[in-house]
Amino acid sequence: MTNFLTNINAWVILGFVGQSMFGSRFFVQWIVSEKRGESTIPEIFWYLSMAGSALLLTYAIYRRDPVFIMGQCSGIFIYSRNVMLIYKKKRALATASGEGLGLQKTTTE
Numbered sequence: 001m002t003n004f005l006t007n008i009n010a011w012v013i014l015g016f017v018g019q020s021m022f023g024s025r026f027f028v029q030w031i032v033s034e035k036r037g038e039s040t041i042p043e044i045f046w047y048l049s050m051a052g053s054a055l056l057l058t059y060a061i062y063r064r065d066p067v068f069i070m071g072q073c074s075g076i077f078i079y080s081r082n083v084m085l086i087y088k089k090k091r092a093l094a095t096a097s098g099e100g101l102g103l104q105k106t107t108t109e
Helices: 002-008 010-036 043-063 066-097
Strands: none
Touching: 002 043, 010 043
């Protein structure tokens, strides 16, 4: 136990923070799915994935672990692409509703 505690430094803490962020995304997804009553992936899932993966990639580079580096590198592209697709859909919806054009929706009663 003493050996474990002496090996804790800023890099190990960074690795634990990254792993905590990365792992927490599944709890968030589970909670949101339970609230909605269906399996769903909330937007925050992708942000936690990107942030956790970036921290873990940084830690893996420090550790010079090629397997760990490869695993985190490939994931960042997938998570980033999902966020890009979310923003693309939001822009399309905003444009369709007139919000993206600076127009205000009018309602008739």
